[in-house]
Amino acid sequence: MRASQLFFPTLREVPAEAEMTSHKLLLRGGFIRRVGAGIYNYLPLGYRVIKKIENIVREEMDAQGAQEILMPGLVPAELYRETGRWDEDVLFKFKDRTDREYSIGFTHEEVVTDIVRRDVRSYRELPLNLYQIQSKGRDEPRPRGGVVRGREFIMLDAYSFDRTKEDCDLAYEKMWIAFSRILARCGLDAIVVEAESGAIGGKENEEYMVLADSGEDVVLHCPSCGYAANAERCEIGDRPAAKPSVEMRPLELIDTPNQRTIEEVTQFLGKKPEDLVKTLIYKAGNEVVAALVRGDRDLNEAKLARTLETKHVEMADAETIERVTGAAVGFAGPVGLDGVRIIADREIADMANFVVGGNKTDTHFVNVNLDRDIKVTTWADLRIASAGDPCPRCDGTLESLRAIEAAHIFKLGTIYSEAMGATFLDADGQEKPFVMGCYGIGVSRMLAAIPEVHNDADGIIWPISVAPFEVEILLLNPEDNDQCAVATLLYEELLGSGVDVLLDERDERPGVKFKDADLIGIPIQVVCGRLASEGKIEVRLRSEKDKQVIAIDEGTARVLELRRSLFQALEEKADVFCAGRRK
């Protein structure tokens, strides 16, 4: 491709809309343009990257025996109604002219299960793994970071159908390998962590996290044993502190007019948040429960739900809180709280003489102690893990890291197949529901995640596997016959060798070409400048400062060699990732 024919509107200044590094660079480099909140155009450079990622995805998925299909972006409401997901609030919903309801597909478990239940009858047709690469629509509460979290985004979604749980484990294993190799080949170092399954459902699931300070997710990681989990999911080790023998002081109910929040109460009483216990009133189905966590901690709702063996819990409304506690919101406490189960975070067991709400408006209890004043129904791991918490697997301490979620894989079991009546006839003559798994990679998110990790002050540094072009030839002075001849010859030879090469022969000053080349981040740069008259060109890797001066007739061979070694390094990473990380 000749740069004069390529539409890549680069920007000298950073558009005000961008905050994240990758977002700024993708806009400045002319890879993407915003259409609306969370809605983007992929311009030629950006779409080239997308296509390269997609092709790596296809190679690795096909290698594991998965088959590519394409499902519709438009999904009739009935399918999502079959599993109850029509009520998910991320769905973009609308009606056709005859009032039938549809949504834009936000993930395709129902659609693919419908395909399989119609046409797969026998265990002989299993295993089956179908995948697609497609635009998804989700009405995100808050899009951010450009293409990091869009309302329309490109995703790989794969779905496996198996006869048994064990076969599903094998299918999951294959996807683990495919995904690990895909990310590694795209130049991303990901760590695999335990996670929450959210709207997808199922129990066992893992996320592929790309470490980046600007990431949205927090990952907790134990340096001693390697345990890693999303903070949403992370368990906390049960390690009781050596309880200092503190004398129990007499329980006292004191006036705390209008002091509701932890901050207000601590200030009013001159205490620290860790001297308080928060009492959170939750609804779990029809039951109301009280959950206790230390004043400076946050409750993890998923943990509470699991403790209560229910799917979903939600904060009680003001009316319920007043009815149960007899006090206005902000003064709930566990002392004398009858008729509700009290679920306490284990950490509270180590506390003494603490402060809780008084169950009477404008009061708090101080010098509260366990057993004497409170009857805890259940002890559990309830709080959101944070750095410094004990590791749940060893005696190490958790560290926290920020990350971008690049992919998520799930074992679904039979939740979808049962809900949708998707069954096959097994060898024993019995109808059985398919055992399913689903696997997603954020393809357009990777367009951002990669430059978020691979950049410097001058611009993006694309891994060669996903770069919009592999090689860029900078023809500094197109008017100069020597330079022009050398650049053109090299360009033709590289094209002939199957190299994806960009020739910058624009009528621009050299400085502009250097700046643009660094900004758009093509990994191999070749400069045809004034050394051309001496039969020399310069070759430089975008990732390195120094240029190598070489003879013109070595040019093609040298570039091919560099290209080969860059690709090989990525392949080796993929092998190492798969060999080293599997538990």
Added chain:
RNA sequence: CGGGGUGUGGCUCAGCUUGGUAGAGCGCUCGGUUCGGGACUGAGAGGUCGGCGGUUCAAAUCCGCCCACCCCGACCA
């Protein structure tokens, strides 16, 4: 949904406090000089000042309502 912020030529921003009919840099067009890290110079083109309404002789500027976008949080794959 809660909190904060921004909306002025294609881009980045000034002007708003104290009302008087819009400006800079970059980019763009034409000419000249330049040509190895975003050149210099001369001449140009280009703006319903987010929208609607109000106050006023007069509104980018003051007031009200609305919209859009960004950031933090909630939520989320």
